[in-house]
Amino acid sequence: MGEMALVPYEEAAAGMGLQKLHKPLATFSFANSTIQIRQDWRQLGVAAVVWDAAVVLSTYLELGAVELRGCSAVELGAGTGLxxxxxxxxxxxxxxxxxxxxxxxxxxxxxxxxPPQIQPRAVVKELTWGQNLESFPPGEFDLILGADIIYLEETFADLLQTLGHLCGDHSLILLACRIRYERDNNFLAMLGREFNVSKVHYDPVKDVHIYKAQRRHKREDL
Structure with a gap:
């Protein structure tokens, strides 16, 4: 097995802090591949940087927690796309x-x-939460992924509406985030009103939690 890189290789050298965010390339090793993510902090700010939550969620997927072969997935607020x-x-x-x-x-x-043979499996598509949802068939995805997408309170209602639209009865939502502020817990509470939410992973080094959410089933025996 190739070594599993949990941190960008340069991080140790650069020390923590913003240096790594300003690097034009962040290099990772996942799924037996070397992945080089171009970062563009100056032009695009937060959307163009690999945040820790994306690394922790990628690691979690690589560990095989979810069956990904043939699975239909969507990533929200993908940023760099890692x-x-x-x-x-x-x-x-x-x-x-x-x-x-x-x-x-x-x-x-x-x-x-x-690689070319895998490219057809990845489609990049515009999605602004709460808008143009009709271009996504409802409940179409097995898996909905989001890394560090819970940070702007004014987006919470749109994000919940989007999750509700994309999520079918058997869909699984995985959200990786740091709990930095009270509002992060507020979002999880809002999510919990419509979905069963549980924590499935915590990375103490990066202080990133992964939450799993699934649609609540109405009790059929009533």
């Missing part, structure tokens, strides 16, 4: 989404890191 790229390499068909402004950058990372 999670979607890893899911594709692990056998999923992934729709990798973000807002319009981030799409060109996202596409370039996806194309640079997927």
């Amino acid at each position: 999670v979607g790229i890893v899911a594709s390499l692990l056998g999923a068909h992934v729709t990798i989404t973000d807002r319009k402004a981030a799409l060109e950058f996202l596409k370039s990372n996806v194309q640079a890191n997927l």
